[in-house]
Amino acid sequence: MIRISRLADNGSCHFKIEGRALGTFGDELRKFLEGLLDSESRITLDLEGLLAIDQPTLEFLAHRRDRVILEHAPRYLDRWILGAEATS
Numbered sequence: 001m002i003r004i005s006r007l008a009d010n011g012s013c014h015f016k017i018e019g020r021a022l023g024t025f026g027d028e029l030r031k032f033l034e035g036l037l038d039s040e041s042r043i044t045l046d047l048e049g050l051l052a053i054d055q056p057t058l059e060f061l062a063h064r065r066d067r068v069i070l071e072h073a074p075r076y077l078d079r080w081i082l083g084a085e086a087t088s
Helices: 024-039 055-063 075-087
Strands: 002-006 014-021 043-053 068-071
Touching (some): 024 055, 043 055
C-alpha cells in the first residue's frame, strides 16, 4: 500500500510518500510522478515514511534525479539509487 500526501510548501510541488512502493503500488507511484513531471519542472518527495521500494520504481527515481528532489530518504535508498545510476 502507498500513501501520497501533498505538503504545503509555498506553492511548490512537494509530496510525502508513505508505505510500500511494490508491484502495483510501485506502478501507481510511477504513473503519479510521470503525470506530475509532465506539468512541473521539479518535484520534491519526502520519503521518510517509505518502507520498501521495488526495482522499477527505484530506477525511475534514479533516472530523474535532475527533476525529483528526495528528502528524508532512508540511507539504504540513497545507496541503491546511486547503484542504479551507475548501472544505467
